[in-house]
Amino acid sequence: MLNGDRWGIRQSKNVRSNKRHATLPIGRTARIAYEIDALRLACSKAAQSVVNKRPLDDTELEECARLDDALAQAQLLLKRTVRQVMISRLSRRSQAL
Numbered sequence: 001m002l003n004g005d006r007w008g009i010r011q012s013k014n015v016r017s018n019k020r021h022a023t024l025p026i027g028r029t030a031r032i033a034y035e036i037d038a039l040r041l042a043c044s045k046a047a048q049s050v051v052n053k054r055p056l057d058d059t060e061l062e063e064c065a066r067l068d069d070a071l072a073q074a075q076l077l078l079k080r081t082v083r084q085v086m087i088s089r090l091s092r093r094s095q096a097l
Helices: 026-053 060-095
Strands: none
Touching: 026 060
16 A cells, blocks of 8 residues: 555546646756766876876776766766757747747
């Protein structure tokens, strides 16, 4: 038995939601895009540490670079998509006025 059933609360298929659209996690997505900067900084520090070691470990340095490249691509995609969604929403709102 679900908690709602115990209290006599049941979902009804006839009840419409008062929201037009589901809430998109735009703010959280934007925050993640900017938190990627901290991850990229960590990659940079790790790479600097590898460079300062002797003998130089080319494989580990290459791995740092690959991680940074992947993070850069993800960050760019997230920022671009958030920007496009926000512009699209602003455009729709201004057209509705």
